[in-house]
Amino acid sequence: MDRQGSSNSAEASTGHTVPAGLAVARRVLDGIAWLCMLAAGLGLVFIVASFGWLVYGRYILNNTPTWIEQLSLLLIIYIVCLGTAVGVHRHTHLSIDFVRDGLPRWPRRILHVLADLMVVAFGVIMLWQGWVLTLTNADHQLPMLGVTASWRAAPLVLCGALIVVFTVFDFIERLFTNPGELH
Amino acid sequence: MGLTILFGLFFLGLIAGAPVAFALGLASIATFIYEGLPLFVAFQRILSGIASFSLLAIPFFIFAGELMLHGGIANRLVRFAAAAVGRMRGGLGMVDVVSSMLFGGISGSAVADTSALGSILMPVMKEKGYDADYAVNVTVTSSTAGVVIPPSHNMLLYVVAAGGGISVGKLFIAGIVPGILMCLCLAVAAYLVAVKRGYGSEPFPGWMALLVSFIVSLPGLLTAVIIVGGVLSGVLTVTESGAFGAIYAVVVTLLVYRELTWDAFKTAVARAVRTTSLVMILVGCASAFAYLLALYRVPDHLATFLTSVSSNPYVILLLLNLMLLVLGMIMDMAALILICTPIFLPVVSDIGMDPIQFGVVMMMNLGLGLCTPPVGSCLFVGCVIGDIRIEQAAKTIWPFYLAIFVALMLTTYIAPISMTLPHLLN
Amino acid sequence: TTWRGWNIHSPGYPNSVALKHFAQTITKKTHGDIQATVYNNAVLGDQTDAIQQVSNGAINFANFNMSPMGQYVPKTDILSLPYLFNSVKQMHHVMDGPIGDQFAADMKKKGLVVLSWFDSGARSFYNSKHPITKPSDLKGMKIRVQDNDLYVDMVEALGGNATPMPFSDVYQALKNGVIDGAENNYPSYKETNHYEVAKYYSEDDHLIIPECLCISKISWDALSAKDQKIVRQAAVAAAKEQRRLWAKDSREAKKYVANHGAKINKIKNLKPFQDAMKPVYAKFYKAHPDQKALVQKIRNTQ
Numbered sequence: 001m002d003r004q005g006s007s008n009s010a011e012a013s014t015g016h017t018v019p020a021g022l023a024v025a026r027r028v029l030d031g032i033a034w035l036c037m038l039a040a041g042l043g044l045v046f047i048v049a050s051f052g053w054l055v056y057g058r059y060i061l062n063n064t065p066t067w068i069e070q071l072s073l074l075l076i077i078y079i080v081c082l083g084t085a086v087g088v089h090r091h092t093h094l095s096i097d098f099v100r101d102g103l104p105r106w107p108r109r110i111l112h113v114l115a116d117l118m119v120v121a122f123g124v125i126m127l128w129q130g131w132v133l134t135l136t137n138a139d140h141q142l143p144m145l146g147v148t149a150s151w152r153a154a155p156l157v158l159c160g161a162l163i164v165v166f167t168v169f170d171f172i173e174r175l176f177t178n179p180g181e182l183h
Numbered sequence: 184m185g186l187t188i189l190f191g192l193f194f195l196g197l198i199a200g201a202p203v204a205f206a207l208g209l210a211s212i213a214t215f216i217y218e219g220l221p222l223f224v225a226f227q228r229i230l231s232g233i234a235s236f237s238l239l240a241i242p243f244f245i246f247a248g249e250l251m252l253h254g255g256i257a258n259r260l261v262r263f264a265a266a267a268v269g270r271m272r273g274g275l276g277m278v279d280v281v282s283s284m285l286f287g288g289i290s291g292s293a294v295a296d297t298s299a300l301g302s303i304l305m306p307v308m309k310e311k312g313y314d315a316d317y318a319v320n321v322t323v324t325s326s327t328a329g330v331v332i333p334p335s336h337n338m339l340l341y342v343v344a345a346g347g348g349i350s351v352g353k354l355f356i357a358g359i360v361p362g363i364l365m366c367l368c369l370a371v372a373a374y375l376v377a378v379k380r381g382y383g384s385e386p387f388p389g390w391m392a393l394l395v396s397f398i399v400s401l402p403g404l405l406t407a408v409i410i411v412g413g414v415l416s417g418v419l420t421v422t423e424s425g426a427f428g429a430i431y432a433v434v435v436t437l438l439v440y441r442e443l444t445w446d447a448f449k450t451a452v453a454r455a456v457r458t459t460s461l462v463m464i465l466v467g468c469a470s471a472f473a474y475l476l477a478l479y480r481v482p483d484h485l486a487t488f489l490t491s492v493s494s495n496p497y498v499i500l501l502l503l504n505l506m507l508l509v510l511g512m513i514m515d516m517a518a519l520i521l522i523c524t525p526i527f528l529p530v531v532s533d534i535g536m537d538p539i540q541f542g543v544v545m546m547m548n549l550g551l552g553l554c555t556p557p558v559g560s561c562l563f564v565g566c567v568i569g570d571i572r573i574e575q576a577a578k579t580i581w582p583f584y585l586a587i588f589v590a591l592m593l594t595t596y597i598a599p600i601s602m603t604l605p606h607l608l609n
Numbered sequence: 610t611t612w613r614g615w616n617i618h619s620p621g622y623p624n625s626v627a628l629k630h631f632a633q634t635i636t637k638k639t640h641g642d643i644q645a646t647v648y649n650n651a652v653l654g655d656q657t658d659a660i661q662q663v664s665n666g667a668i669n670f671a672n673f674n675m676s677p678m679g680q681y682v683p684k685t686d687i688l689s690l691p692y693l694f695n696s697v698k699q700m701h702h703v704m705d706g707p708i709g710d711q712f713a714a715d716m717k718k719k720g721l722v723v724l725s726w727f728d729s730g731a732r733s734f735y736n737s738k739h740p741i742t743k744p745s746d747l748k749g750m751k752i753r754v755q756d757n758d759l760y761v762d763m764v765e766a767l768g769g770n771a772t773p774m775p776f777s778d779v780y781q782a783l784k785n786g787v788i789d790g791a792e793n794n795y796p797s798y799k800e801t802n803h804y805e806v807a808k809y810y811s812e813d814d815h816l817i818i819p820e821c822l823c824i825s826k827i828s829w830d831a832l833s834a835k836d837q838k839i840v841r842q843a844a845v846a847a848a849k850e851q852r853r854l855w856a857k858d859s860r861e862a863k864k865y866v867a868n869h870g871a872k873i874n875k876i877k878n879l880k881p882f883q884d885a886m887k888p889v890y891a892k893f894y895k896a897h898p899d900q901k902a903l904v905q906k907i908r909n910t911q
């Protein structure tokens with residue numbers, strides 16, 4: 001999948017020495033984001049194709065596959081959770097920057113840290129409560145699929161963890177690569 | 184107090200520049216803690232928001248749009264529009280508006296329209312002596328027709344936020360006439376500005392060329408017919424129509440237009456995943472937020488407040504429109520649909536407006552918000568492609584705002600504009 | 610304290626009316642110690658989510674249909690078996706007696722204290738093709754069912770093509786022949802206008818599923834014995850009112866659809882339908898071997 005959104009470290013690094021470990025870490029995280037996109041993309045193509053199969057089954061075979069809707073509802077959670085995490089890494093989420101970016105340096109820095117803290121807090125709680133739901137959901141089954149509803153909550157754990165990792169890395173990278181005016 | 188935490192933390196997050204979805208989510212979580220409610224409920228709401236039958240079509244609509252964008256449909260539509268309306272004064276402005284109308288019928292996203300048509304038309308306009316601000320303004324404002332003309336994933340959000348009970352098919356066709364009306368108003372504005380600035384016209388390529396360009400663009404236009412026709416006829420459910428639209432788009436761009444390369448396909452998939460995730464995580468977090476709005480009975484309180492301000496339906500509708508316009512300036516469309524629909528809809532129903540008509544009004548109103556600073560994703564994309572500063576574009580955009588506003592007022596106060604087609608459907 | 614109640618129906622529905630009176634009675638009889646309000650239209654989440662919320666005390670009371678309850682309390686799955694009850698009257702008799710208490714005990718383990726049983730009528734098949742009098746009339750028909758393996762198995766056992774589909778899509782799908790039929794009770798058949806597009810309603814009463822009025826165990830345990838008594842009495846009164854309103858609604862809906870073009874037939878011989886369910890029951894017993902005795906016990910009641 002495309003990696004275009006993931007290269008904002010390149011222009012930030014001009015004029016400053018970037019620790020080698022940081023560059024390696026970025027490559028690793030870029031790789032993880034790429035894998036997430038690959039998995040989510042395959043999921044999307046699969047559900048599109050499966051709905052084609054659903055219609056074929058209903059009209060041509062007169063035997064409607066009953067698992068497709070429920071499976072798609074499960075898969076969409078995986079797609080969205082993976083995509084959401086990648087969105088954090090690539091800074092593509094919808095946000096309002098004009099207030100912050102119109103402020104002088106110090107208030108701007110504080111707000112930026114605050115925003116990062118909020119995202120990390122959300123990620124940590126998502127990870128934690130996703131785990132809670134994964135455990136409690138083990139007591140009931142998803143209809144038509146024959147698996148427990150834990151599978152429905154598990155992606156939250158992954159998404160929460162990735163949000164935290166991506167945001168913390170971002171914060172550290174900004175500290176090193178751009179101690180000057182920008183942030 | 185709970186409401187103060189909810190809205191306070193949400194706006195703090197917005198101002199700090201946190202992603203809107205996470206600001207909604209974290210504000211909800213804090214309020215859950217304050218109320219002593221178990222936190223898992225917030226994430227249960229998020230999951231149910233993401234995994235809903237009614238919204239399963241959204242990734243499909245977005246995917247179909249991306250495929251058409253990367254598979255060569257946009258430039259064929261522009262060629263057809265150029266042959267049809269290019270000979271008028273300010274011809275390329277007209278071409279832009281008509282292309283947006285046609286493309287709006289395929290894509291569900293106004294930003295996609297801006298980037299697709301902008302990157303094709305803006306360089307041509309500049310080359311022919313049109314000012315950059317004009318090119319940006321026309322492209323940006325007319326692209327919002329894509330939100331009003333079906334298919335439109337924002338309409339699905341509205342149906343879900345309204346709590347079901349609204350027919351997607353009816354809302355879809357209700358948008359057709361208002362969408363065209365909006366483009367007409369924009370065409371008038373584009374024409375008048377072009378005359379004032381002395382822009383020229385394009386030569387007419389002849390009827391034969393017009394016919395050929397139409398036939399060439401026809402397979403692409405059929406995507407909209409498949410999606411909307413599938414829903415309206417009831418042969419397919421909304422979800423199935425979306426999936427079929429996407430499958431058809433693959434077939435057309437791959438076999439008929441032969442422009443869908445492996446790389447283009449991968450880009451379309453990746454962008455569809457990206458946009459889907461952005462929209463759906465917003466939907467999820469907004470459902471946690473909406474749970475608390477329902478708990479505090481905010482819709483009831485607002486309805487009481489508004490009816491105490493005035494009992495005149497015209498005044499209430501104007502107030503609602505102004506509130507949406509102001510909110511649309513600073514916030515994203517999808518989030519506003521999800522938050523405002525449950526609050527505003529009871530008020531609107533009380534004064535006797537059809538929820539379908541209000542849906543169209545809301546699409547048009549928030550569509551305008553996509554082209555207004557400080558937060559307007561279409562305006563941003565348009566300025567990047569047109570290579571001008573936002574202030575520059577904003578200085579001369581007001582005739583186009585006025586055009587949309589006129590269409591908005593007509594759609595608000597003259598019900599038959601939106602409701603005639605849905606009534607015919609019965 | 611404030612008590613929040615979950616309800617899936619809109620305000621005028623029999624269940625909503627009964628719940629409203631239930632909440633008002635509690636507030637009045639506890640002299641405002643408990644401020645109970647009902648949130649209609651499922652604004653606090655769908656039923657599967659709401660069950661979790663009640664068992665964790667986020668919601669204090671609720672009216673649940675017993676069909677999706679099977680996901681959480683597998684022993685209640687038995688209530689989704691086709692042709693289990695012969696009549697609504699028998700269902701009332703069973704649920705108000707010791708067998709109903711047994712279900713309540715199983716649900717209490719999951720944090721739901723059942724205080725009374727509501728009615729959701731009897732579900733029958735309706736379709737756009739022809740009246741159904743024997744199982745073979747269903748052969749090859751695309752029938753919309755709810756998302757539950759038992760209902761899919763039921764339709765397939767009768768020779769139909771089970772088609773799960775979101776409830777909101779069913780009208781259009783019936784109208785355009787995407788599906789041939791669905792199944793529901795009279796009030797729903799009327800409210801959804803399905804009678805306009807699928808006019809053959811064949812009373813086979815294949816599902817007679819009770820509903821419960823339950824309190825979160827957390828909220829229940831926090832009550833004094835006196836308040837528990839107040840709440841229980843209010844719940845029993847609510848069930849009585851709901852059943853009365855429901856029966857009235859059902860009669861009126863039947864009359865209404867009959868006057869508006871629906872062709873209703875009562876299936877006289879249900880034996881072939883019940884016989885066709887043998888594989889469904891066999892599969893169920895295989896998954897729940899301990900439930901066979903309970904099915905017999907229910908069958909033996911009158």
Ligand code: NA
Nearest residue numbers: 287329332334
């Ligand atoms: Na559109």
Ligand code: NA
Nearest residue numbers: 512552558559
């Ligand atoms: Na805006």
